[in-house]
């Protein structure tokens with residue numbers, strides 16, 4: 001029989017998976033330690049359990065007590081599993097930049113969640129850090145896990161993640177690459193690996209808006225480095241005790257945009273449906289490729305699963321709003337997405353001009369394709385109509401065909417945005433997209449400008 005006594009017994013022993021297509025242009029062997037195989041779908045299950053076990057051993061929490069933590073979500077999930085199995089209550093404080101999915105998931109596993117503002121300093125009374133601290137003072141028999149400064153965090157990775165990586169690579173690992181937040185993962189794994197082989201390089205991945213890289217390079221905690229960013233889980237505006245700078249060879253910063261794009265690329269090219277910081281970790285590794293050679297055996301650790309980011313990096317609209325999509329890859333079909341549910345408005349060539357004006361008003365549009373016998377024979381737009389009405393006030397009762405322009409150019413649904421823009425520039429303010437089975441829809445100049453900006 002092979003039975004686990006509880007969900008907690010399934011934590012750890014995650015697979016090491018070779019990166020293939022995405023790593024083709026990187027020298028050496030690229031391996032991913034994929035931590036979403038943990039039951040809470042992140043590496044944080046390991047340290048969450050360790051923090052609770054160490055607190056129990058030290059008498060910091062007693063039966064029926066309350067665990068409190070400020071968390072970007074993953075630690076909360078790990079703590080929730082431990083709390084459920086061990087019979088504790090859990091309160092999580094989170095910053096409001098975290099995905100809604102993360103909040104919902106924590107509530108689903110019984111946690112009480114307090115969402116706090118992101119754009120305040122850690123010492124501000126409303127920060128998720130200060131709120132956790134205050135609740136800890138107010139609630140009797142409560143234990144504030146404090147993953148930033150609680151060294152059980154590092155210890156968990158020293159005892160489990162590090163040894164697993166060493167064994168899985170048969171001791172051949174030359175580089176360990178990982179995103180850094182509290183620092184527990186990098187410091188614990190690095191400590192174990194360096195004890196086995198002091199030559200192993202340890203690279204931390206940081207974000208723009210975080211203090212780590214500059215602090216490592218200059219020893220200065222520079223507040224000017226701090227600004228808000230979107231990447232979740234990595235980078236900090238504090239120096240957590242769990243970051244052991246002496247074990248880290250260098251930090252590499254990755255932009256929000258590059259991290260998001262790499263996250264999507266990992267899903268498409270490797271079938272690895274990962275969290276945002278995983279894309280940043282891989283992108284950071286890619287930026288450091290000049291430091292690798294054919295003999296390099298690189299392990300990059302991927303923290304969590306993509307399901308918590310479906311409304312963010314995996315959502316085209318979210319990516320577009322932030323200018324993260326390479327718009328050249330957008331095609332006519334994507335531009336139609338916003339209004340494809342609405343019917344295409346047209347006007348008959350023989351109808352009076354005032355009917356066209358009424359349609360402009362009704363739909364808030366400025367141009368219409370003109371049809372005759374189910375064919376597009378022309379186009380009419382408000383600029384030309386206005387000119388016509390100024391020179392001839394009776395024009396409103398004349399036929400549309402007397403005032404129409406050339407038909408809108410036709411494009412295919414798979415045509416890129418550049419083709420659409422080119423065709424549109426030569427004529428009026430729109431193109432028609434052929435959708436098959438005699439169906440068409442319209443893309444206006446406004447749609448193209450919105451997509452490109």
Ligand SMILES: Cc1ncc(COP(=O)(O)O)c(C=O)c1O
Nearest residue numbers: 180181182183184185233277303
């Ligand atoms: C998604 C994600 N990536 C990276 C990290 C950073 O890991 P660590 O805190 O061990 O440095 C975290 C931790 O909060 C995380 O949740």
